[in-house]
Amino acid sequence: xxxxxxxxxxxxxxxxxxxxxxxxxxxxxxxxxxxxxxxxxxxxxxxxxxxxxxxxxxxxxxxxxxxxxxxxxxxxxxxxxxxxxxxxxxxxxxxxxxxxxxxxxxxxxxxxxxxxxxxxxxxxxxxxxxxxxxxxxxxxxxxxxxxxxxxxxxxxxxxxxxxxxxxxxxxxxxxxxxxxxxxxxxxxxxxxxxxxxxxxxxxxxxxxxxxxxxxxxxxxxxxxxxxxxxxxxxxxxxxxxxxxxxxxxxxxxxxxxxxxxxxxxxxxxxxxxxxxxxxxxxxxxxxxxxxxxxxxxxxxxxxxxxxxxxxxxxxxxxxxxxxxxxxxxxxxxxxxxxxxxxxxxxxxxxxxxxxxxxxxxxxxxxxxxxxxxxxxxxxxxxxxxxxxxxxxxxxxxxxxxxxxxxxxxxxxxxxxxxxxxxxxxxxxxxxxxxxxxxxxxxxxxxxxxxxxxxxxxxxxxxxxxxxxxxxxxxxxxxxxxxxxxxxxxxxxxxxxxxxxxxxxxxxxxxxxxxxxxxxxxxxxxxxxxxxxxxxxxxxxxxxxxxxxxxxxxxxxxxxxxxxxxxxxxxxxxxxxxx
Amino acid sequence: xxxxxxxxxxxxxxxxxxxxxxxxxxxxxxxxxxxxxxxxxxxxxxxxxxxxxxxxxxxxxxxxxxxxxxxxxxxxxxxxxxxxxxxxxxxxxxxxxxxxxxxxxxxxxxxxxxxxxxxxxxxxxxxxxxxxxxxxxxxxxxxxxxxxxxxxxxxxxxxxxxxx
Ligand SMILES: Cc1ncc(C[n+]2csc(CCOP(=O)(O)OP(=O)(O)O)c2C)c(N)n1
Ligand SMILES: [Mg+2]
Numbered sequence: 001x002x003x004x005x006x007x008x009x010x011x012x013x014x015x016x017x018x019x020x021x022x023x024x025x026x027x028x029x030x031x032x033x034x035x036x037x038x039x040x041x042x043x044x045x046x047x048x049x050x051x052x053x054x055x056x057x058x059x060x061x062x063x064x065x066x067x068x069x070x071x072x073x074x075x076x077x078x079x080x081x082x083x084x085x086x087x088x089x090x091x092x093x094x095x096x097x098x099x100x101x102x103x104x105x106x107x108x109x110x111x112x113x114x115x116x117x118x119x120x121x122x123x124x125x126x127x128x129x130x131x132x133x134x135x136x137x138x139x140x141x142x143x144x145x146x147x148x149x150x151x152x153x154x155x156x157x158x159x160x161x162x163x164x165x166x167x168x169x170x171x172x173x174x175x176x177x178x179x180x181x182x183x184x185x186x187x188x189x190x191x192x193x194x195x196x197x198x199x200x201x202x203x204x205x206x207x208x209x210x211x212x213x214x215x216x217x218x219x220x221x222x223x224x225x226x227x228x229x230x231x232x233x234x235x236x237x238x239x240x241x242x243x244x245x246x247x248x249x250x251x252x253x254x255x256x257x258x259x260x261x262x263x264x265x266x267x268x269x270x271x272x273x274x275x276x277x278x279x280x281x282x283x284x285x286x287x288x289x290x291x292x293x294x295x296x297x298x299x300x301x302x303x304x305x306x307x308x309x310x311x312x313x314x315x316x317x318x319x320x321x322x323x324x325x326x327x328x329x330x331x332x333x334x335x336x337x338x339x340x341x342x343x344x345x346x347x348x349x350x351x352x353x354x355x356x357x358x359x360x361x362x363x364x365x366x367x368x369x370x371x372x373x374x375x376x377x378x379x380x381x382x383x384x385x386x387x388x389x390x391x392x393x394x395x396x397x398x399x400x401x402x403x404x405x406x407x408x409x410x411x412x413x414x415x416x417x418x419x420x421x422x423x424x425x426x427x428x429x430x431x432x433x434x435x436x437x438x439x440x441x442x443x444x445x446x447x448x449x450x451x452x453x454x455x456x457x458x459x460x461x462x463x464x465x466x467x468x469x470x471x472x473x474x475x476x477x478x479x480x481x482x483x484x485x486x487x488x489x490x491x492x493x494x495x496x497x498x499x500x501x502x503x504x505x506x507x508x509x510x511x512x513x514x515x516x517x518x519x520x521x522x523x524x525x526x527x528x529x530x531x532x533x534x535x536x537x538x539x540x541x542x543x544x545x546x547x548x549x550x551x552x553x554x555x556x557x558x559x560x561x562x563x564x565x566x567x568x569x570x571x572x573x574x575x576x577x578x
Numbered sequence: 579x580x581x582x583x584x585x586x587x588x589x590x591x592x593x594x595x596x597x598x599x600x601x602x603x604x605x606x607x608x609x610x611x612x613x614x615x616x617x618x619x620x621x622x623x624x625x626x627x628x629x630x631x632x633x634x635x636x637x638x639x640x641x642x643x644x645x646x647x648x649x650x651x652x653x654x655x656x657x658x659x660x661x662x663x664x665x666x667x668x669x670x671x672x673x674x675x676x677x678x679x680x681x682x683x684x685x686x687x688x689x690x691x692x693x694x695x696x697x698x699x700x701x702x703x704x705x706x707x708x709x710x711x712x713x714x715x716x717x718x719x720x721x722x723x724x725x726x727x728x729x730x731x732x733x734x735x736x737x738x739x740x741x742x
Contacts, residue, residue, distance in 0.1 A: 184587075
């Protein structure tokens with residue numbers, strides 16, 4: 001057997017795990033690993049400018065491809081900088097392996113230089129973690145880490161490796177396990193057949209059904225099966241913020257996103273539904289509004305791979321634990337076996353009602369905001385233009401705030417893994433590094449980061465990473481000169497007292513800033529120049545372009561659920577409510 | 579309602595802290611906790627008690643199960659089970675009358691006096707938590723110096739067992 005040092009084993013094991021790209025940042029405790037990295041050329045390392053961005057980039061790569069993402073950081077500050085990225089991935093169930101250097105075993109517990117108890121600090125935000133104490137254990141641990149991260153309900157796994165364990169002078173036989181088996185971890189896959197049968201019967205007996213599909217469908221690559229079932233039944237579908245794209249945004253049966261900033265038609269339909277088929281969704285508080293008032297007429301079928309998600313917030317009448325793919329296949333098979341069909345008369349009536357809601361207040365059919373004119377550019381129109389210019393085919397990442405909601409509402413995602421955002425943790429600063437990960441995975445696809453002048457400044461340093469690794473992403477900065485979402489809440493709840501949500505005259509010149517990093521900057525202040533400039537931007541295939549677009553500073557995101565209300569209790573604009 | 583939850587856990591570094599951390603993170607209380615390796619020293623058996631309704635107990639069991647190191651979890655309170663706790667109580671025992679009274683109390687509770695000095699008695703008692711509570715109430719007036727309780731260990735009655 002080949003003899004390798006611990007540092008070499010780390011890199012070799014990554015290669016044997018099928019890993020092509022690692023995002024990271026070196027430092028003392030990780031230097032043996034970095035030296036091993038230097039002496040090979042099969043695993044590519046992309047140097048970022050901040051460890052948070054390394055994790056977000058690995059995360060973006062994972063969301064766009066479905067593969068496990070990898071980040072490598074040093075101990076202490078390197079590890080703690082990675083924490084926000086890990087928490088972001090954890091909340092959205094994104095599979096990552098984060099390898100952190102650690103001080104030597106002999107120094108652990110001594111408050112050594114750059115010592116942080118990484119396993120302890122990350123404990124509540126990881127799916128699992130390992131502290132490797134012997135070079136002999138590295139390969140098996142890395143294999144386990146990838147297995148755990150990518151199976152069941154995916155999530156981030158931390159592998160903390162003390163420096164002496166990677167010592168170049170200590171060599172051990174290397175073998176990468178061909179198979180990982182763990183007696184304590186056997187993720188559930190198939191749902192209970194009896195329950196699935198009950199679910200199909202209930203679904204077919206529905207008079208006002210709705211399919212509520214979330215990020216789990218995206219993660220499990222179950223989109224096609226969902227479409228097949230939904231279209232066989234002709235049932236309406238709503239997606240969560242994390243599920244956008246898992247059902248085509250342009251399809252007639254699609255009602256738009258649901259929840260706090262969901263569409264009128266989706267939220268109202270949920271409220272009146274008699275059967276809700278929830279799949280890969282978790283009844284998040286940003287969806288349900290007040291739990292007491294949640295969907296009073298509905299029988300709830302809930303499919304999720306994670307048993308803890310089922311009946312956590314809302315009691316499911318028919319709980320099913322299994323992967324979205326397995327359960328949807330089984331449902332389709334049972335549906336075909338049964339030879340029953342939906343109640344077509346009731347369904348026809350339901351569609352008349354749904355179409356009426358759409359016509360009245362629909363996000364795509366009714367006019368929901370005053371259109372742009374002159375120097376008053378509406379953020380919604382920017383997103384619509386982005387959709388037009390990219391033919392609806394871009395991968396869109398976003399940061400967090402109003403711009404995120406406008407992107408979610410107005411870019412109609414037809415495919416899963418094309419809408420990349422931090423839904424669970426809501427991490428400002430996610431957008432740009434995530435876009436880098438997407439661009440690395442899909443160099444020939446347009447990758448647009450929809451951001452705000454607040455969020456972009458949280459990881460703006462990554463413009464330099466884009467230069468170094470040639471990652472020509474497009475930045476669409478919806479510049480409202482404010483922490484817009486904060487300001488919206490201050491308008492609605494604090495009599496417009498803008499406590500610390502504006503920057504006075506301190507914003508940088510983003511055009512010059514982009515240029516300083518070697519990129520193209522554009523400033524857009526008039527609606528008439530938007531289309532041409534945006535076409536120019538996307539025509540520059542090999543350049544990073546930063547489009548700084550001055551938008552209407554007073555715009556709010558609507559619809560918006562009213563606190564303490566049911567799903568259908570919505571503000572429709574600044575003065576009207578349901 | 580009191581819950582006795584039993585867990586079979588990989589005997590790995592960090593496994594216990596994940597269990598304890600889970601309770602802190604999810605806002606559940608741990609009333610008692612006991613843990614030790616089993617006959618198979620790659621496994622730990624952990625018993626903990628907490629308070630909660632059925633919904634909460636179900637969530638706790640599911641959450642514990644989700645931990646990667648967890649092999650099996652049961653809420654013993656759901657079925658017939660036996661609970662035992664060990665208690666050591668150091669009593670002030672200078673007075674002769676008190677010594678006599680204490681001894682009879684210990685007998686009634688089927689305990690043992692396991693250490694004697696001219697001024698103290700140390701009593702060992704096993705039983706369910708109610709019995710131990712009752713003993714404390716019975717001897718409180720006589721002068722308790724120190725109480726050490728092991729926390730509850732539990733096992734199901736009959737053929738059911740928790741094993742890999
Ligand atoms: C790291 C982080 N800090 C604070 C917040 C709270 N927060 C949510 S939205 C928002 C404002 C975002 O401003 P900007 O990026 O300009 O977007 P806009 O809402 O103006 O479109 C803030 C501060 C957050 N989500 N993330
Ligand atoms: Mg802003």
